[in-house]
Amino acid sequence: MEEKVEYSIQEAILYSHKMAQMSKALWKAIEKDWQDWVKPYGLNINEHHILLIAYHLKGSSISEISKFGVMHVSTAFNFSKNLEDRGLLTFSKKENDKRNTYVELTDKGVNLLLEIMETHDVESRQIVKGSLSLKKLYGKFPEFLEMVAVIRDIYGDEYMDIFNRTIQNVKQEMVEEEK
Secondary structure, rough: OOOOOOOOHHHHHHHHHHHHHHHHHHHHHHHHHHHHHHHOOOOOOOHHHHHHHHHHHEEEEEHHHHHHHOOHHHHHHHHHHHHOOOEEEEEEOOEEEEEEEEEOOHHHHHHHHHHHHHHHOHHHHHHHHHHHHHHHHOOOOOOHHHHHHHHHHHHHHHHHHHHHHHHHHHHHHHHHHHO
């Protein structure tokens, strides 16, 4: 049986307002950084995000892209279709799973994504600049553990599993590049 958590309407409204304002401001900075980064390659944020997800998951289903990309399934499919038309990814069905559509990056898609990654100028990104004082103070970038807990409660364990898989793959790639 779920335990009822007590809170006032005023407390809930204030919390919701603060979360809305803070997340909107944070997203605006991230969105600008991201658009400035991928626009020279003729990509929008959704297309780049799809490429990243498919790359870091080493192929994925449209439903995984939708869930992890926090976009509607039709949005994930339509932007993936645009990427397929440009020769950046391919669609397939699995023999044991005809219901889901899977995408995988082509060599051209991998090469473009790696080129984009090489041009990422972290020092010019607002989000990194805005976090440097915390990195200097604590010796690391913020981890947002409370936010992770909130996101887990909203999107579920499957979302966090995909998130953790991508983070592990990124870390592994960084280790391999250092060798």
